[in-house]
Each structure stands twice: as structure tokens, then as C-alpha cells.
Amino acid sequence: MTPADTALRQRVTSAFTTHFGEQPLCVVRAPGRVNLIGEHTDYNDGFVLPCAIGPATMVAASARSDGKVNVIAADFDGATDSFALDDITPATQGWANYVRGMVDALKKAGLPLIGADLAIAGNLPKGAGLSSSASLEVAVGQAMLALTDTSIDRTRLAQIAQAAECDFVGTQCGIMDQLISAQGKAGNALLIDCRSLNLTDAPVPDDMAIMIVHSGVTRGLVDGHYNERRRQCEAAAKAMGVAALRDADMDLLNAATLDPTTRARARHVIGENQRTLDATVALSNGDLATLGDLMAQSHASMRDDFEITVPAIDQLVAVLQTAIGPQGGARMTGGGFGGACVAILAAEQVHHVRAAVEQGYRTPDGSPALILIERPGPGVSILS
Ligand code: GLA
DSSP states (O other): OOHHHHHHHHHHHHHHHHHHSSOOSEEEEEEEEEESSOOSOGGGTOEEOEEEEEEEEEEEEEEESSSEEEEEETTTTTEEEEEETTBOOOOSSHHHHHHHHHHHHHHHTTOOOOEEEEEEEEOSOTTSSSOHHHHHHHHHHHHHHHHTTOOOOHHHHHHHHHHIIIIIIOOOOOSHHHHHHHHOBTTEEEEEETTTTEEEEEEOOTTEEEEEEEOSOOOOSTTTHHHHHHHHHHHHHHHHTOSSGGGOOHHHHHHSOOOHHHHHHHHHHHHHHHHHHHHHHHHHTTOHHHHHHHHHHHHHHHHHTSOOOOHHHHHHHHHHHHHHTTSEEEEEOSSSSSSEEEEEEEGGGHHHHHHHHHHHOOOTTSOOOEEEEEOOBOOOEEOO
16 A cells, blocks of 8 residues: 555544544545546547556445435545435535435446445545546445445446436546546556447556646536537537447548538547557557657647647646657646646656746646656555
8 A cells, every 4th residue: 555545544534433433344445547548539439548546535434224324525624415325316515426426326226235324535636637536436336335245347336437427417428537447457557448348458667657737727527518528529420420439530520511610529539549549559669759749649639629628738738748858748638628637758757847847837826736646556446
């Protein structure tokens, strides 16, 4: 366990014992993720290349026999929530809907459930696009299953978590975030085929560094832009007569009659799928120059065709790209409209690139950006 994991485990356990007056039966850890490339491709049945990271959400849990679920969220000033398993309705507090939604989705999946006391704590920066919500869903799901001694396939757990987010929270997200939080593998990014859900290991060489920089611009996914992009992609696929944009190519796109916005959205997804496959090859060859080019193309496509970047993010990516030079690259990562950028670079360049970001970028409130250096970590686990 890393020192950060140990500290987080102590925090979640202490929140549990203080609030519920006993030790938890188990503690579950589910990681956040960074997506190296393949943005807004997952819900188009396409390819993504994420890895699980160190920052995570932990849930401490014990069973109750009265069919109630009581929750304390250590990170939201000790806010609490309580609901009955046989009457799960939407909550007024945003964070509580991820918990209620996950329990509801487990129930709808027909899995055995028992009442529970839950404490939640995490060390993922919120609104950074590093999947704090997916990690919460996966951790809650795994904890609830552990209480009834139920084990299910991790991909199924991820699908149930995705259903929680789509059906209960209301974001029509793809499977990437929940799947990598459930299935992450230390030392590896995973190439995910979001149609077959086939996972291919993509080892990240030790001499390559993954740097994550939070722009400080935060924005949730529920505010409509995300769902709008998904509708536009579906409309493009329909107009081209394919089941999903995964099945389209540039020739089909060029031949199709589409309005300029829909065409641009589809061009992003078609290009991004190919870039993701190409980046997987470049990663396995340790080819930083090609990876950097692909990341730059991905960012330009998100900015110009998919229109999901914001000026602060474009500026941060420019600072990173200039500092890194041709051996590696940077792009926005995650759903967009703010959040974090990811850079891949030679490990020996980290010091210099960090200094360039400290020097050349400030968040909107004038403070230095949060910088994380990550190695791919494991997926969800039961710690005790
Ligand atoms: C969010 C969603 C994912 C994915 C990304 C964009 O993180 O939850 O399913 O669509 O945005 O790649």
C-alpha cells in the first residue's frame, strides 16, 4: 500500500468508527483513471486507452439487518444520507445519488443485497475529469457485494456502475471510467474495445512518465454538453447508416450528407478511434515521438471538431507541448470543458516540464496547478 492509500484508509476507517461506533467489516478501494487517448469514443462502440491511477475512493462498510443504508461522506463536511433498500428515490445531495444509484442498479441487476453502514472518503481531485464519480460507484458496488459474500465479474460490476450513472444520475456516459476503475492493472494502460469489452494490456515502460495537470477549471458532466455530444454522434451514425461511429470511416463520412457540426463531431470520433489504435502500437514500441504527435492531433480534434476544450485547457496543453518538445506530448483528458490534461514524456524530463508548468500556467483563481506523476495502478480491491 502506498502512503497515500494508508492515509486514506485511516481517514475512511476513522470516519466510520466515529460515526457508527464500531469497526467496519471491510474497506474497498476503487481507483480513479486517466485516459491516455480515445476521448468520447467509448459510447460510439470505439477504442479507449486509459489506466487506473493512485488517487482513489475508499468505502468502509458493515452490514445492517434492518434493510437501511446509512452513509457518511468524509469529504463533504461529514454529510450523511440514509435510505431504505426497498425505496430508493433520488437524493437532494449530488454525491448521494452515486451511492443510491449504485445500490439501485445492483438491485435491478438482481443481485443479493443487505442493509449497510457506509463511510466514504477519497483523494481524487473533484471536477478534474479523473473519474471520482466512477470510482465511487465501483467502490460502493464492490462493498455492497462484499457484505453478502457475492462475487461477480469485474466487467459486470462496471456495467452495473455505468447503468447507475446513466439511469439514476442522468449522464449518458460510456463504459470507460467504470471499466478501468474495476479492471485496472498495475504497470499497464488497457486498450478497451468498447463494443466487445475486450481488454488488451498495454504496458507503460518504466522510463516513460505519465503527468496529469489539473487546469483548475471544473465542470460536471450533467450539465447537458456531454449528453448533447452523444446525441450528435448517434445522429451522425444514423445518417451514415451504421450501428455506431465505430463502423464508419473517412470515406463514408466524406460521402455522407451531414450538417457541418454533425460532420465535425463524427470526424473527431472516426479519427480518434484510429489514433487510439495507433497510440497503443506506439506505446508498446516506446515511441514517444509518435505518441506525442497522436496526442497533439487528439487535442486539436477535441478543440476544433468536437469543441469540448476551453481556453485555459488549450493554454495549459500548449505550455506542456512546448516544454516536452518532440519526444512525447499532451492533451486534455476526460469528458471536457475543463478538468485535467495528461502528458506522456520521458521520465528524465519530468523535473523540467514541471518547472515549465509552474512558470507558465496559473489556474483561474491564480494558484499553481495541481501536478500528479502517476504509474498505472490496479483496479478495485477489497482491502480487508
Ligand atoms: C466521461 C465519461 C466516459 C467518456 C469520457 C470521454 O469521462 O464518463 O464514458 O465518454 O467522458 O472520453
